[in-house]
Amino acid sequence: MPEFVKFNSDKQSVEVPGTRTEGATGHYRHAAFPDGPLDYIRQDPQIKTLYDLFQNSVTKYGNNDFLGHRPYDAATKTYGDYTWQTYGQIDKRVDAFGSGLMHLNSAIMGSTQLNRWPVGIWALSRPEWFITEMSCNYFNLVSVALYETLGPDAVEYVMNHAEIPIVVCSGNHVASLLEISDKVPGMKAIISMDSLQEVPTAPNTASAPQVLRSWAAGKGIQLFDFAEIEALGALHPHKHILPAENEVASLCYTSGTTGQPKGAMLTHKNFIAAVSSNMEFFILSPSDTLISFLPLAHIMGRYIDTLCTYGGMRIGYFKGDINTLLDDIALLKPTFFPAVPRLLNRIYAKLIAATVEAPGLVGVLARRAVAAKLANLEAGLGTQHAVWDRLLFNKIKAVLGGNVQLIVTGSAPIAKEVLSFLRIAFGCVIVEGYGSTESMGTAILTAHDEKKAGIIGAPRSGCDVKLVDVADMNYRSTDLPYPRGEICLRGGHIIDGYYKDEKNTRDAIDDEGWLHTGDIGTVDEIGRFTIIDRKKNIFKLAQGEYVAPEKIENQLASRCSLIQQLFVHGESLENSLVAIMIPEPETFLPFLQAQLGLRAPAITDVAAITTLCQNPKVNALILKELGKAGRAAELRGFEMIKRVYLSTDAFSIENGLLTPTLKVKRPQVQKHFEEQIKDMYADIHATTPVAKL
Known part of the structure; x- marks a missing residue:
């Protein structure tokens, strides 16, 4: 079971003397690490890279179970219990697959670039994801994570921007890549994580693998499956090419809510610093088990899997369906x-x-x-x-x-x-x-024995934090009783910048290495930080008040179980806020039946739920509930929702209203519901008394 290191809870972080500057607090550090950020693993200081980290675990835990998955039986159309491979077995597979990649690149594709070339990975979390990424670390290649839910336009952009010659993907993405291959001229090979071996078919018919292989050949694309590359590597072993700690291990493209995604350059040092920062606070051991379902294309999923690998843990992957995650958990019985x-x-x-x-x-x-x-x-x-x-x-x-x-x-x-x-x-x-992609997903964390909710805690051992004035929002480092300002981070876990993007790099990271997060925070008398606002995505109402809609959405959604999705909108010529709400059918329908006596349709009956959403009595009741949630969150008067439009037209990646990391694309949602927003403001104007002069 995880062990937790105990620290003095009465003083969680300290401001380093002599570090204050005009318009900013001093540098805050965890109280147990006042002398400076710790960016290496104290128990194993020889670990400098991800290659070192995994070799360390293979040496210590070679015979222990490591990666587990639930195999699918095509005949019965069911998933079995977890099956496991050890650290030593995965090490051999990584070596074979990486050697196969190297042979494919040089001997088959004729490339003269021996290392530092990018490998795309496009799949849900699964053992092959880890094997592919670690193969890159064995031969000093650069992994490029593609979000599972990326649309063709975004995949095309990332493929061309990162100049990816080989993509390793789950079988369902092979056809998608072939469809856009003409727009991605740099792509030379596709490797399917799922088998492309032929299966018996009726006479004179082509199987799916035959069709895909023929299609790829016609496009001039090399197509293999994972087992074929492993076999190729076993026949043509390559000597490992060790990376250096300051070299880029991975490009992680952040899914922008407006423009194209930015490729954060994650170095080996960034990964090791992230592991170090967390191993100082809780100790994971081979007796622990992780359920891995967060996207490995997202930094949080990646650094947690890396942390657990260092700890010698078992990592059990879900079967790919978030709706049946609890079934996987019931079998796996994870501790983490x-x-x-x-x-x-x-x-x-x-x-x-x-x-x-x-x-x-x-x-x-x-x-x-x-x-x-x-x-x-x-x-x-x-x-x-x-x-x-x-x-x-x-x-x-x-x-x-x-467990x-x-x-x-x-x-x-x-x-x-x-x-x-x-x-x-x-x-x-x-x-x-x-944390964020730019800080390896980890910067500040609550103590394990924290009693107070709503805070984010103290800096990790590898992170410096300061608050910088945001004058136009009236947040200052000199505020009483507690300083307030934009949270800025610095340490070994902070990226050097964005790939081929100097402008956004300069906007995010200043000359002293401080990452400007855009989040507004405050720090209390014992050194605990709290997020109170957002610098980005703010707007000013007609009366001059600034509003951070994301903060309001989060506050309301966490206090009202009727909300599945919420979009809060305001305009500079208006005095009040309106909202678009997608109800959560599992709670919305029973609530209406209890409150209004309305007959609840099945949660799959979209037409009937849409009719309920258009009912004025339902709208008035939901607006009242949003008011209760707003008061519970202690929102100010101008932050309260004055009108709401209920819809079953959920924001999704497919309709372009969500990013691959499920963040709302605000301009697109505003445009999508433009008429409804106009109608809500028109109703406010029609029902608001005109003030007498």
Whole structure:
């Protein structure tokens, strides 16, 4: 089980004397590491690169289970139990696959570039993803992660921008790559993670692999499957080409909400610094198991898998369907569960509905149980309760397999009440992290024994933090009682810049190496940071008040279980905010039935749900609920939603309203719902009394 290092909770970070400058606080460091950021692994200082890291684990844990997956039986159309390969077995596969890549590049494709060339990876999290990326580290190549949900335009852009000659992908993407091959002239080969071996077919018919191979040949593209490249490498072994710590290990393209994605250059040193920063605070061991389902194209999923690899853990991959993730968890019984707020909010909403909001005796007992455990948590008595755990919470723990000891959440804020409830419901440590692709996903983290919700904690051992004035939003480092300003980060985990993009590099990282995050934070008297606003994506209302819509969306969504998606909008000529809301059918329909007595249709009956959304009584009730959530979040008057449009037209990657990392494309959503926004403001004007002169 994970072990947690204990530090002085009364002083979590300190401001380094003599580091204050005009318009900024001094540099804050974790109180246990005041002498400077720690960017190497103290237990294993010889580890400089990802190659070193994995070789260290192979040496220590060679015979231990490492990567697990659930094989699919095509005959029965079912998934089996987890099967495992050891660290030593994966090492041999990495060596073979990497040698196969090298032979393909030089002997078959005729390239004279021996190393530093990019390899694209386009798939969900699975063992072949790890093997491909680690093969790049064995031969000093550069992995380029492609989001599983990227559309053809974005794939085309990244392929051309990074000049990728070989793409390793899941079988479902082979045809997509062949379709755009004319627009991606640099692509010379595709390797399918899924088998392309022929299967018996009816006479005079072509199997899918035959069709794909013929299509690829006609395009002049080399097409192989994963096993073929491994076999090729076994026949033609290559000597490893060791990377240097300051060389780029991977390009991670951030999914911009407006322009084209930017390729963050992640060095080996960045990865090692990220591992170091976390190993100082919790210790993972071979007895631990990770459920890996976060996209490995996203930095959070990648650095967590790297951290667990260093710790000698088992990593079990989900079978690829987020809707059946709990089935995988029930089988795997992980001890470590990384998550994102969107998933935790949905788990919270379902648990609340089944416990404290349940009718009758179940609800009465659940409310008493939750109140008792929350009181214990606030009093510093931990998350366990002898009576209530046995009667109620052990059943809830079983939802995550029963063994989870550590949940890490990040990528967006999570509400205080959600965090507190999940801590006592699962009886485990839940820490909230803060970071971005540019900071390797890790910079600030709450302490494992933190009682207060809503904060993001103290800097990691490898990170300096300072707050810089944002004068036009009236946030200053001299504010009382606590300094406020834009959060800036510096350390070995911060990227050097964006690939082929000097302008955006200069905009993000200043001459002293500080990453300007765009997030507004404050730091309290014991050195804990809290996110309070967002510098980017802000607008000014007619009365001169600045509004950060993302902050409001997060606050409302975490406090109102009826929300699946929310878009808050305001304009400089208007005094108030309006919103587009996509209801969560699982909670929305029972709520309407209970409150209005309306007959609830099936959650799959989109037409019936759309009709309910257009009902004025339903709209008025939802607006009232948004008001309750806004008051609970202590939103200011001008931050409250005055009109809402309910729709079943969900924001998605397919309709261009979400990025591959599920961030809202604000200009596109505004354009998509342009008429509804106009109508809401027209209704506000029509019903607002005209002030007398």
